[in-house]
Amino acid sequence: MIKTCIAGATGYTGAELVKLISGHPDAELTAVTSRSYAGQNLTDIFPALRGMVDITCEPMDIESLKGRIDCVFLALPHKVSMAYAPFFIENNIKVIDLSADFRFKNPKAYEAAYQTHTAPDLLDRAVYGLSEIYGDAIKQADLVGNPGCYPTSLLLPLIPLIKEGMISTRGIVSDSKSGVSGAGRALSLSSHFCEVNESFKPYKVGNHRHVPEMEEILSSHAQESVKITFVPHLIPLTRGMVSTIYAEVTTPTSHEAVMKTLKQYYRPDSFVRLLPQGQFPDTAHVRGTNFCDIGVHVDPDSQRIILISAIDNILKGAAGQAVQNMNLMFGINQRRGLELIPGAI
């Protein structure tokens, strides 16, 4: 059994990790930490868990965790993660960080979007946790920077086509949409029920912090600088994310050719489901699962490729992919504990 600690267990991502690890056949919930709720049982904070989970929140005390755990999930704010990560690494505790702190290779790019990096020497050691793409490296890693939700939804469809040179590196547009849980459990007028309900709107047009993360990864695969146009929107639902991506082909292509390329990257045992021609994703079909569904439309006139992906932003976009990475890091089947069967509703 992999002994795990979830640091920051009382946010939505942390709580989802609690749920996944509690149901994982090869892992156990050894410790949970919370700054605000230390000393309280998790069921006091999430009564839904009553009878299923029985564990008390600890303050984050790295000394007390030494020797007790094999793996820590850092579901903490940016900046806090990089303060703790070095200690865990030194003590042979594998780290899966869900903040942005270990997603970048280039500290300058991180610092431009976030703040000064206090553990830049770890950036080279960290592996970007996009499981289906970096699986081999993740298996060897002791520090994984789990991807952002938007980057996950966008990179999975784009990387194969960029890498194989099927689409142009210029002019990529991603019109993305996220459910409200992406904004977390911290109070904010923009997550206040009456402000979101019966509302749909774009936000952070032209300046979302996930853009440099996506551009760094895409550029590494293209072996040239890739710039994208990205507009996120807020959907009035709890879980779900759709990216509708518009790209130009380099040479005339077909639906069949695009699918053939994608299939080389995403085998049936991965969490990417490639939809048949004429079918497109729906957040409802991936809700509660670790799947990323991808549908493709090639417009014969404009020779533009439309790639549409859907994920559950809390699962494949955060906690689910983190557990998938844990599975890879500990050498077990990546699907363990993630065979979540979706419902019709």
Added chain:
Amino acid sequence: MIKTCIAGATGYTGAELVKLISGHPDAELTAVTSRSYAGQNLTDIFPALRGMVDITCEPMDIESLKGRIDCVFLALPHKVSMAYAPFFIENNIKVIDLSADFRFKNPKAYEAAYQTHTAPDLLDRAVYGLSEIYGDAIKQADLVGNPGCYPTSLLLPLIPLIKEGMISTRGIVSDSKSGVSGAGRALSLSSHFCEVNESFKPYKVGNHRHVPEMEEILSSHAQESVKITFVPHLIPLTRGMVSTIYAEVTTPTSHEAVMKTLKQYYRPDSFVRLLPQGQFPDTAHVRGTNFCDIGVHVDPDSQRIILISAIDNILKGAAGQAVQNMNLMFGINQRRGLELIPGAI
């Protein structure tokens, strides 16, 4: 492995049974039937299931099922179930019927609320599938009439107090509220998105067909005729049901005394969770689980007891309790396949 058939797999209850049986460690999905979708793979109807379930809908052909299955779930309309049930019983196939056809002992009561009963001789043989109350009988049964969702939410809190004589048999009021999935997948203006969204309303005031079902069961426990006042309402959400029940005490009592009685009926390994004083249920806390949460308030002035229960109407109110009954009928732990850990959101 218990070989099961789900008849009527393409309604919401049927689809939830598909999900539960697919994830059940001791049962397997041997056959699914559908009148409208025969010949189609379930994933054509529910793309969410792609990669997780692979089975083709059959027309209902009872001959072809003989010898292939141990147990059938009838997720069929009232009237259709009683046409098929006798055949399965004759062929030693255990039946869990999710229609109203086998919920009544008294055929007259059934006929007043529904229609002529065509298999009245089976009514005595059928056991009412309220698992926590009739568990011993269910273990011996080969035909179970799975309770309605409203009756489940109302009977679990009421039966212990009625049986122990703590509340009056007169003047019970249940103000109940259900999510829209309770109305099923059949098209209707009353389930049309724009009619339901941002709407809350009562319906079938004074004439819901679940009332005679509840009154027959309550009367049997009270050993006198019990009449209740029941008003159902429609909540603009998919899954969830709350019953707020008002009852008069027979002798002055306390929160502690009520809880003590309830605890005698609902042990920690049951699916009833009794909430501490001052805490009350929320549909969000039971969503996706087979739990029934119950909170109690005793008003010291009026000596009225307020019992509040919440269930997921598709699970404890239908498919979940059906699987719980299958577990009991086949002599395995009632929680097998139902250890569904809820999420914070």
Added chain:
Amino acid sequence: MIKTCIAGATGYTGAELVKLISGHPDAELTAVTSRSYAGQNLTDIFPALRGMVDITCEPMDIESLKGRIDCVFLALPHKVSMAYAPFFIENNIKVIDLSADFRFKNPKAYEAAYQTHTAPDLLDRAVYGLSEIYGDAIKQADLVGNPGCYPTSLLLPLIPLIKEGMISTRGIVSDSKSGVSGAGRALSLSSHFCEVNESFKPYKVGNHRHVPEMEEILSSHAQESVKITFVPHLIPLTRGMVSTIYAEVTTPTSHEAVMKTLKQYYRPDSFVRLLPQGQFPDTAHVRGTNFCDIGVHVDPDSQRIILISAIDNILKGAAGQAVQNMNLMFGINQRRGLELIPGAI
């Protein structure tokens, strides 16, 4: 033109008053105050108003309002209202207070539920602003305590039947449900989108502060002490409130007799719409209007009367009724500015 000031214009009730007064043919928006947003144009806070309303928030400065306005709406927190009200009264500015500060005749009852009253001498002068019931007194008033939303939904159906002795003063139960806007615009986990969406739950069981307000009014009409059992619930929608009220008859009665009594109190030009037998209210039918819809069911067996009312909690439950009261206080038709035609959706 009635010159008005809306104090506290940036909460949901204040904003609705802005909308109503802006469209009122006989009133004008002379000033709006806000502690948090003083100096900002209302369209900066509510971009929806752009092009329709152009006014800058002032800090509350009672001296500067003297002589500029005829009427002030206090959409302020409890306790703050009673600090300002005396000044406006002294300066012949009519006051419509939307807090609880002037709803009680008995300062002890107010103090038990809220806090020390700092203007108790004004309580006798204040008129309870339940427009259809206290219209004559409101016409003479210069200080109106606008009712709470729950009390409005509950008192309109109950007062006529209590007053005419048709229902028992004992054993009244109101099972009430409110949309989320009732909790206001202040941030709170209980109004956080992901906590409310797809959730339905009771709250403040047995101790809501609207209970003493309702009991004082009901007792005054019954001429004896009336105690009620009241359980509020939260509906996952923005606007709307339903009260389902269960009462016992004093002598056997009929639907017709109940309706006859209600019709004596609520004439066609009032904002109470009495529904025909067999029809019941829906929050969607009153959304965006000042109507209170009432449906009645008399259970022939139990001789219990079920009264169901629906209002838009922000309109008839707050801002709409406040404007209706302004109309009455200034001697104009109570429907002026409130002929809001609802849509089908």
Added chain:
Amino acid sequence: MIKTCIAGATGYTGAELVKLISGHPDAELTAVTSRSYAGQNLTDIFPALRGMVDITCEPMDIESLKGRIDCVFLALPHKVSMAYAPFFIENNIKVIDLSADFRFKNPKAYEAAYQTHTAPDLLDRAVYGLSEIYGDAIKQADLVGNPGCYPTSLLLPLIPLIKEGMISTRGIVSDSKSGVSGAGRALSLSSHFCEVNESFKPYKVGNHRHVPEMEEILSSHAQESVKITFVPHLIPLTRGMVSTIYAEVTTPTSHEAVMKTLKQYYRPDSFVRLLPQGQFPDTAHVRGTNFCDIGVHVDPDSQRIILISAIDNILKGAAGQAVQNMNLMFGINQRRGLELIPGAI
């Protein structure tokens, strides 16, 4: 007073026309027709209207309408409208058609997307009812083809920039999102509450019938053939539409220059509200109004212009624009009856 008939009054668009005309100071509701509900009072179908509207649905009998009305709104299905329109025109009754039947100049384009046109001779006479663009022609028209909702949301931001040559005619992408009311009141699994709630998805990717309508209009302004890439999505809310449009500049430009052009087309008395730099539309800000809000972002790196528009699809996207067109056709201020003040929620 303009005497109007609303044909097809019991769909969502028809019902919204009933609401608008009932509140219009210069128009009156003379007749409403309905095939399904002939003989019933509108309040039987839409109880929300009780006390506000009192009119009985007639079957469509064109003879009986002659002489009674000045103007007819055809809120009918495609194909039905073109069967009736000629008669009204002959009898000097102005026609505002909300189907697609009179939106095209080129009957071939109509026939490719819909069916054989049975009144092609009227196409030249019909004016496309995009009020802010074709206002002068609409003032002279007796037959207006009211635009589709998607075309309205897309053409208002695009036409000025296309016409002034600021954006390229190649490579325009519109990623559009609509609330569920756009699908109407007819029953369909795709509007069934449980299928839509908590779901977000694209639909009709690459083949929506609004595309030829948009391309014909854009081409006429560009004076060359314009092809667009259009992907519609379904938002889980009742009212609201957002189009996020990506276009390439012809020569380097700035936010200021784009706004200057837009301002030349949309004066303050129009229903287009141009948002300041850094602000973007929200469906909640236009809900219940006839406004089209437009926000602009010019990406300095890619020299791509992002135009984002929001409308209420039932109002500016259908019934509201139809009334605006009626105002223009009858020579009254285009804002009459449409000064709908939005609420904060």
